[in-house]
């Protein structure tokens with residue numbers, strides 16, 4: 001959400017009545033009809049019809065909900081460390097959070113993009129953006145784990161990201177803040193914004209087989225703020241549409257200074273053309289620095305590499321690649337309908353929703369129906385590209401999703417409602433209040449060529465009185481509406497984790513059948529794995545002590561360890577020997593100043609521990625795994641620095657030295 005609270009007040013002052021209404025809609029109590037409970041009831045042991053992947057905003061995570069029940073199934077750590085799973089704490093996962101700025105254990109995750117084939121969700125991967133330290137992550141939907149993170153150079157705030165093309169050719173990343181380019185002298189006065197600050201949009205290619213990402217090219221753009229984006233589809237495949245604000249290119253008090261002009265822009269990028277220029281060698285190589293982190297499913301380990309080059313195409317110099325469409329007042333959402341013909345732009349401060357036509361845009365380009373140029377880029381005439389406007393739809397339109405019957409659903413932050421309108425006739429056909437101040441909304445398959453319809457889910461920015469109070473902070477609120485009939489019907493409220501921005505839902509059957517149950521022990525290539533109790537051991541290498549430990553119901557091997565001295569670093573490499581679904585073992589040691597490990601069946605993970613005092617330290621399994629889970633424990637002895645206690649270890653031996661000397 002790009003609104004400051006001040007802006008909210010500003011708008012509220014301008015529309016006082018609406019403001020009041022948005023905070024206290026009438027009929028809150030009676031908004032739910034009698035059969036709502038039956039519609040969301042998923043009986044115990046039954047499955048939900050959809051998975052919904054919900055961004056966690058400032059929690060840096062993504063959560064997975066069942067729809068229609070609203071049940072939370074999983075929190076997937078993406079950009080943030082997660083002590084529950086040891087993500088970002090284990091030696092194997094730490095490199096995932098590496099960046100050119102060092103280890104960055106947090107980000108602000110806004111948008112979700114499910115992979116597509118032929119414009120239809122294929123259930124392979126889900127992508128997400130890191131807004132603060134510009135990054136894109138890919139989560140593998142076999143394991144529901146973050147598999148890859150790539151940093152975006154020449155970017156300051158990766159907000160219009162990661163929107164995906166029809167065949168997952170690219171996920172894109174537009175910079176929210178324009179900044180001096182990474183290879184230039186960034187030490188410039190901020191008020192030289194207009195001459196020194198630039199924007200970029202990055203096209204990150206996705207490998208068809210592995211999903212691996214690569215920055216294919218960046219396009220140098222005028223120094224505006226890029227906000228959101230959507231790929232063309234069907235007839236508009238090959239184009240990407242970005243909304244931008246601050247065409248004033250203000251560098252201070254944007255709330256006022258970036259709202260001067262009557263119109264900002266939708267920027268249309270012909271990426272097929274960009275590919276041609278790239279092939280023809282029209283790109284400039286730039287030296288930059290960005291991290292590229294990949295998790296290897298066989299080695300159970302991540303690697304982080306700092307890449308040093310990107311190819312940049314200049315929108316000013318390369319003709320017929322970028323066009324601008326004027327768009328009323330600070331556009332936020334920019335959404336394309338399932339046919340790819342209509343581009344819906346939502347001006348946060350506009351009183352109408354302009355709907356642009358891709359066909360008309362093509363004609364306007366062919367006929368050069370320009371009204372001028374903006375920073376060397378042709379600006380198309382508004383009327384020449386406009387299909388029509390949705391009149392008086394509401395206040396503060398933000399985002400639009402589509403169903404399978406030719407309707408669009410637009411969220412209105414200020415008037416706090418979802419408005420349903422007919423994409424062809426542009427007539428408003430229904431509206432429902434949201435509680436309160438909706439941001440994004442989501443129809444299953446809503447951004448694709450094949451929406452599944454059935455529901456629209458509101459992701460609200462303000463919760464107020466919807467739940468039992470929990471002090472100054474309340475859980476953010478999502479609301480589920482049925483869109484099966486002519487009228488939208490509120491069915492359910494459910495809380496979310498962090499601040500939800502975008503969410504995308506997909507039929508469960510597209511994912512559940514591929515879900516991985518275990519890591520096969522014979523495929524475990526972690527260099528520190530102990531693939532059986534007989535390989536369990538403790539080895540000293542200088543001041544490093546490596547513990548190759550196994551876990552299986554209900555013991556660790558070894559569970560008695562001696563010979564560690566002050567000044568040592570102990571690496572616990574835990575291999576979970578189980579080969580049963582849902583049988584993780586945990587590992588925690590007293591005083592460890594990071595987190596536990598939660599090790600999946602067949603997996604190896606490592607916890608580094610630097611003891612800071614002499615004594616006996618218990619360790620134990622943190623996941624209640626069997627009737628004898630409480631017995632799944634052990635001891636490690638730490639001796640003074642100069643001590644002559646030798647390394648020894650064992651399980652089930654009373655004389656551990658005997659084991660060590662074997």
Ligand code: RUQ
Pocket residue numbers: 001002110111159228332398399438439440501502
């Ligand atoms: S934003 S509430 Cu960060 Cu997607 Cu529109």
Ligand code: CUA
Pocket residue numbers: 551553554584585586621622623624625626629630632
């Ligand atoms: Cu293993 Cu509890």
